[in-house]
Amino acid sequence: MNHIFRNSLLILVIPIIILAAPNVVFDTYFTNRSMRIDFYHSGDKIRDQITLDHVYKEGIWSGSLSNLIDPFNNGKYSYKLYDTKQNKLLFSKGYNSYFAEYRTTAKAAECIQRTYHESAIVPFPKNKVRFAVEARDRNNKLYEIFSTIIDPASVDIIENKMTKDIEIVEYLINGDVHKKIDLLFVAEGYTGEEYEKFKNDMKHFSNYFFTQQPYESNKSSFNIRGVFKPSDESGCDEPTHGYYKNTVIGATFNSMGSPRYLLTEKNKVLHDIAAAAPYDALLIMVNHTRYGGGGIYNFYLTFTSDNPWKDFVFIHEFGHSFAGLADEYYSSSTAYDEFYVSGIEPLEPNITALLNPNELKWKDLVDENTSIPTLWDKDNYDSLSIEYQRIRTKLNNKIAELKRSDASESEIINMQQKSDSTGKKHAALLKNMINENKNYKTVGAYEGAGYLSKGMYRPQLDCIMKSKNADGYCAVCKKRIVEMIRYYSE
Numbered sequence: 001m002n003h004i005f006r007n008s009l010l011i012l013v014i015p016i017i018i019l020a021a022p023n024v025v026f027d028t029y030f031t032n033r034s035m036r037i038d039f040y041h042s043g044d045k046i047r048d049q050i051t052l053d054h055v056y057k058e059g060i061w062s063g064s065l066s067n068l069i070d071p072f073n074n075g076k077y078s079y080k081l082y083d084t085k086q087n088k089l090l091f092s093k094g095y096n097s098y099f100a101e102y103r104t105t106a107k108a109a110e111c112i113q114r115t116y117h118e119s120a121i122v123p124f125p126k127n128k129v130r131f132a133v134e135a136r137d138r139n140n141k142l143y144e145i146f147s148t149i150i151d152p153a154s155v156d157i158i159e160n161k162m163t164k165d166i167e168i169v170e171y172l173i174n175g176d177v178h179k180k181i182d183l184l185f186v187a188e189g190y191t192g193e194e195y196e197k198f199k200n201d202m203k204h205f206s207n208y209f210f211t212q213q214p215y216e217s218n219k220s221s222f223n224i225r226g227v228f229k230p231s232d233e234s235g236c237d238e239p240t241h242g243y244y245k246n247t248v249i250g251a252t253f254n255s256m257g258s259p260r261y262l263l264t265e266k267n268k269v270l271h272d273i274a275a276a277a278p279y280d281a282l283l284i285m286v287n288h289t290r291y292g293g294g295g296i297y298n299f300y301l302t303f304t305s306d307n308p309w310k311d312f313v314f315i316h317e318f319g320h321s322f323a324g325l326a327d328e329y330y331s332s333s334t335a336y337d338e339f340y341v342s343g344i345e346p347l348e349p350n351i352t353a354l355l356n357p358n359e360l361k362w363k364d365l366v367d368e369n370t371s372i373p374t375l376w377d378k379d380n381y382d383s384l385s386i387e388y389q390r391i392r393t394k395l396n397n398k399i400a401e402l403k404r405s406d407a408s409e410s411e412i413i414n415m416q417q418k419s420d421s422t423g424k425k426h427a428a429l430l431k432n433m434i435n436e437n438k439n440y441k442t443v444g445a446y447e448g449a450g451y452l453s454k455g456m457y458r459p460q461l462d463c464i465m466k467s468k469n470a471d472g473y474c475a476v477c478k479k480r481i482v483e484m485i486r487y488y489s490e
């Protein structure tokens with residue numbers, strides 16, 4: 001009964017919210033500090049539950065003062081603040097999370113319930129607010145799954161100084177945190193002796209970042225800082241290799257069963273450390289040589305410091321984490337059982353189920369002479385890819401076997417080098433094939449994207465969201481990144 005009432009109330013309220021949204025005056029509702037709301041997110045493929053953990057008062061609010069309502073309609077969840085008197089929407093942000101990914105795995109489908117920790121960062125309210133979290137139904141419509149009143153005057157709000165044992169590195173400061181995108185590198189698996197290495201690695205990735213478009217042209221919109229808390233040991237966990245390291249953020253390969261997927265479940269520790277500096281995006285830099293990483297929209301990204309593909313991984317994962325871009329590849333194995341629901345248009349801006357070719361979501365970038373869908377030599381490409389996936393799995397298994405059996409370091413290094421050079425050769429082969437296509441630079445709708453070989457389309461033949469050797473992002477990805485940069489810097 002209560003449920004029915006709430007739904008009908010929402011239907012009435014939504015049109016008012018949309019009209020009222022642009023009128024949120026920051027100073028009327030918020031102080032210039034951040035509020036961090038921590039909660040647990042539990043369930044499986046069907047069940048989806050949130051329970052409150054703690055609320056914190058943190059440092060300066062680093063987001064925009066004028067853009068408070070998220071216009072992008074992306075992410076599987078959204079957190080919102082409403083004022084308690086008129087139920088006016090004051091703040092919203094779409095996001096994805098570790099739990100959102102877990103829900104798409106085979107284990108979640110088997111009804112194995114799990115719990116993950118999440119944090120919402122909002123401007124600190126002046127008066128009581130209603131904090132709500134919304135999830136998507138199978139048609140991608142948002143509906144509320146959690147709501148609670150937060151009183152900013154409550155003694156339950158924790159205000160800690162989080163700077164103990166943490167060094168803050170300021171690499172690039174272009175101006176006011178409210179008008180800049182504040183990137184925060186977080187050290188993971190660096191010992192106290194590796195502090196200089198951390199600073200050098202941070203410098204390397206920051207410099208590389210600004211060689212890529214659209215970051216190069218928008219360099220003045222970014223501030224870059226780092227937070228360093230020493231780990232007891234160097235590296236991170238590699239469960240399939242039998243290696244476990246004592247590190248501050250607890251990053252681990254083989255996340256959700258995928259060898260190259262590198263994530264952390266220590267969300268609370270991550271945010272406690274990050275609280276030492278202002279940030280809009282968290283970049284967890286893992287001191288490791290292995291290929292891997294992960295990027296979750298408005299959550300965090302990870303990448304390794306010393307792998308031959310480190311620059312590609314960094315830029316690719318940043319695309320997921322900052323701009324909510326989808327993976328455009330489809331031929332590599334992943335941890336997901338059902339990531340996109342058949343017959344439903346995905347939320348991400350750079351892939352489409354093409355349910356209505358006349359309404360292609362990036363049609364403003366398509367020339368009228370380009371046919372939709374756009375044909376390409378997919379069969380050839382696929383047979384080359386399948387062959388490489390087979391070789392790659394074999395080599396990865398061999399490396400894991402050597403490490404588990406305590407083989408000599410030189411044996412392991414030899415096998416890793418073999419794996420790296422095979423990967424490079426394969427990537428070069430595919431790149432040649434794509435570069436020779438007459439449509440190489442044409443924006444269209446090419447079948448194969450979002451882990452699906454059939455029924456999902458990408459904007460260009462190649463993009464850094466698709467392959468390692470791509471010449472940067474495709475036109476559609478660049479456009480969304482620029483929109484996101486504007487959103488933060490207005």
Ligand SMILES: [Zn+2]
Binds near residue numbers: 465
């Ligand atoms: Zn793209």
